[in-house]
Amino acid sequence: MSxxxxxxxxxxxxxxxxxxxxxxxxMRGSGLNRGxxxxxxTDAQLRQGVELMFFAYRDMIADxxxxxxxxxxxxxxHRCLHFVWRRPGMSVSELLDTLKVxxxxxxxxxxxxxxxxxxxxxxxxxxxxxxxxxATPEGEALVRSLSDAxxxxxxxxxxxxxxxxxxxxxxxxxxxxxxxxxESVLALVNDQPGA
Amino acid sequence: MSxxxxxxxxxxxxxxxxxxxxxxxxMRGSGLNRGxxxxxxTDAQLRQGVELMFFAYRDMIADxxxxxxxxxxxxxxHRCLHFVWRRPGMSVSELLDTLKVxxxxxxxxxxxxxxxxxxxxxxxxxxxxxxxxxATPEGEALVRSLSDAxxxxxxxxxxxxxxxxxxxxxxxxxxxxxxxxxESVLALVNDQPGA
DNA sequence: CTTGGACAGTCAACAAGGCTGACGTAAAAT
DNA sequence: ATTTTACGTCAGCCTTGTTGACTGTCCAAG
Numbered sequence: 001m002s003x004x005x006x007x008x009x010x011x012x013x014x015x016x017x018x019x020x021x022x023x024x025x026x027m028r029g030s031g032l033n034r035g036x037x038x039x040x041x042t043d044a045q046l047r048q049g050v051e052l053m054f055f056a057y058r059d060m061i062a063d064x065x066x067x068x069x070x071x072x073x074x075x076x077x078h079r080c081l082h083f084v085w086r087r088p089g090m091s092v093s094e095l096l097d098t099l100k101v102x103x104x105x106x107x108x109x110x111x112x113x114x115x116x117x118x119x120x121x122x123x124x125x126x127x128x129x130x131x132x133x134x135a136t137p138e139g140e141a142l143v144r145s146l147s148d149a150x151x152x153x154x155x156x157x158x159x160x161x162x163x164x165x166x167x168x169x170x171x172x173x174x175x176x177x178x179x180x181x182x183e184s185v186l187a188l189v190n191d192q193p194g195a
Numbered sequence: 196m197s198x199x200x201x202x203x204x205x206x207x208x209x210x211x212x213x214x215x216x217x218x219x220x221x222m223r224g225s226g227l228n229r230g231x232x233x234x235x236x237t238d239a240q241l242r243q244g245v246e247l248m249f250f251a252y253r254d255m256i257a258d259x260x261x262x263x264x265x266x267x268x269x270x271x272x273h274r275c276l277h278f279v280w281r282r283p284g285m286s287v288s289e290l291l292d293t294l295k296v297x298x299x300x301x302x303x304x305x306x307x308x309x310x311x312x313x314x315x316x317x318x319x320x321x322x323x324x325x326x327x328x329x330a331t332p333e334g335e336a337l338v339r340s341l342s343d344a345x346x347x348x349x350x351x352x353x354x355x356x357x358x359x360x361x362x363x364x365x366x367x368x369x370x371x372x373x374x375x376x377x378e379s380v381l382a383l384v385n386d387q388p389g390a
Numbered sequence: 391c392t393t394g395g396a397c398a399g400t401c402a403a404c405a406a407g408g409c410t411g412a413c414g415t416a417a418a419a420t
Numbered sequence: 421a422t423t424t425t426a427c428g429t430c431a432g433c434c435t436t437g438t439t440g441a442c443t444g445t446c447c448a449a450g
Binding site: 131 | 428431
């Protein structure tokens with residue numbers, strides 16, 4: 001079924017992942033639009049992308065884990081609290097849709113967070129079936145300390161990589177999101193908190 | 196070390212991945228072109244990076260999950276089998292180090308994979324304490340169908356984003372890896388399978 | 391040689407956080 | 421008014437993470 005070396009023709013290429021090695025053949029100015037270079041997208045190159053996602057995610061997550069551990073929370077609490085903070089007043093089902101987990105998984109950690117006073121849950125005014133969620137001041141404080149941990153890494157990386165690389169990074173990640181949810185996800189991601 | 200032309204000042208920043216909504220502070224028409232603007236690395240921009248990693252990883256992983264489900268395996272099996280396939284003959288502790296999980300988590304799934312004939316485990320010839328792991332033909336077949344699922348997404352994304360974006364993507368991810376393990380991880384990632 | 395420590399891997403028991411299914415209640419549809 | 425649908429909750433199961441105790445192997449000091 002597949003390919004050891006199926007080169008699918010594409011524009012795009014990336015000689016080596018990190019900037020440590022000098023870019024091999026760049027082929028600039030080939031006369032093609034947009035990404036410019038026409039080159040082979042081998043399975044090996046795609047595999048590199050997947051593996052890099054794994055390792056980067058693994059290490060990025062670890063920053064927050066260290067903070068969570070001191071509070072007795074896990075990753076599930078983090079995700080839940082983070083998005084509630086991002087969208088104050090969101091309902092449980094909106095949160096479910098964002099996290100793509102089941103109600104029960106969410107409910108367990110959500111209940112803890114409410115009991116612990118990190119999240120405030122109140123019955124929806126127009127639709128009383130809903131529970132509208134908001135982060136309390138304590139919840140916000142925790143979100144902030146979690147963000148700080150991860151932002152430190154991000155800040156270093158973004159500075160080292162430079163603006164163009166960061167732009168590319170964001171473009172690729174945005175494209176990687178399922179098309180169904182992409183629009184709403186990007187609306188969330190790009191929404192300014194203070195606004 | 197790793198990167199290209201990195202100024203110490205925050206050069207960088209990417210307004211938004213792609214416009215689902217033109218975010219505030221776009222600085223368009225400032226006379227500086229994209230990539231060259233010197234701009235502040237705000238917390239909001241860092242937060243976008245973290246959130247995009249979450250969503251992209253979530254959806255990327257889902258591709259493989261669908262395949263795994265049909266075989267009765269989970270993500271842990273996937274990771275384990277994948278890296279054994281990448282480094283035939285690797286020992287259990289090397290694998291532990293790659294995955295950064297504890298022995299027992301690994302051992303459970305590893306045992307299943309060995310029992311199911313996906314991985315071959317043999318005593319190390321020079322050091323009989325070691326168990327050297329290799330993917331069997333069946334294991335390789337499974338790895339391939341898992342890769343196919345994820346590569347389809349990667350291929351589309353890489354083509355759509357273009358070569359430069361892909362380059363930036365890989366640069367940023369590589370920088371995001373813990374410095375301690377970065378070198379060895381990149382050696383693994385960049386290692387060509389057929390070589 | 392042998393003994394003690396370090397290292398590789400295994401096994402047992404437990405916790406976190408996924409999942410499905412059953413259920414009560416509120417809103418909508420008939 | 422009654423059925424149907426949607427939202428949130430509760431109970432129970434399974435995967436996969438963790439720590440701790442254990443076996444077997446290697447190597448170095450006595």
